[in-house]
Amino acid sequence: MSKMVIGLFSGGVDRLTGAGIIVSGAAANDMDVEIFVLLMGARSFKREIAAGQGELSESPHLKDEFTAALDKHKVKKWTEFLREAKELTHVRIHICGLAGKLWGGEKIHDFVDLADDICGISEYIYAAEEADVHLFI
């Protein structure tokens, strides 16, 4: 089974949606996926932030248009893409410990239930070394 590793730095709903779509594609192809949630991504994985609508990473003035387009085309929320992918294939989501702390998240239950554990940066580096596909979003 080929492996995808994603360093998910971005916290904007646009890039998270893109990440969700990519992970869905990986799931459809039975890839093993590990996501390491870094810096701004960690903020978006906080429970109370993940529940909200989020902001765009790029072109914030396009937020209403982006949101309307997602609704029009029935595109799932990024959390739902990841949740569905977890049901279809082996997807592990790790929150970088430092990133979590920056946003006040110390324990795994501070984050949305999609997150599996909190890890250090070495684990990301080792996983990226062994991945068939390594993406940084």
Next chain:
Amino acid sequence: MLSADELKNITSHRTVDARGTACPGPLLEAKKAIGTIQSGQIMEVYSSDEGTKRDIPKWCQKKGHDYLGVVEEPGYFKIFLKKK
């Protein structure tokens, strides 16, 4: 690959209606549904998402299923495949 006439007369064992959903929805629905049919059986996927016309043949190639072809209908298309 089969001709349009052959596809129109084919008997499918499972139909996945993913019309109205955007990529990667139809592909994910196909992946979920393929497990419900037996090897050698035929599945139809209805989609209105253009990207799916390329996604599913590629997926078939990767997973070893036979991509049988596509039939265009007003506003959507039907993709046919046979499970390996």
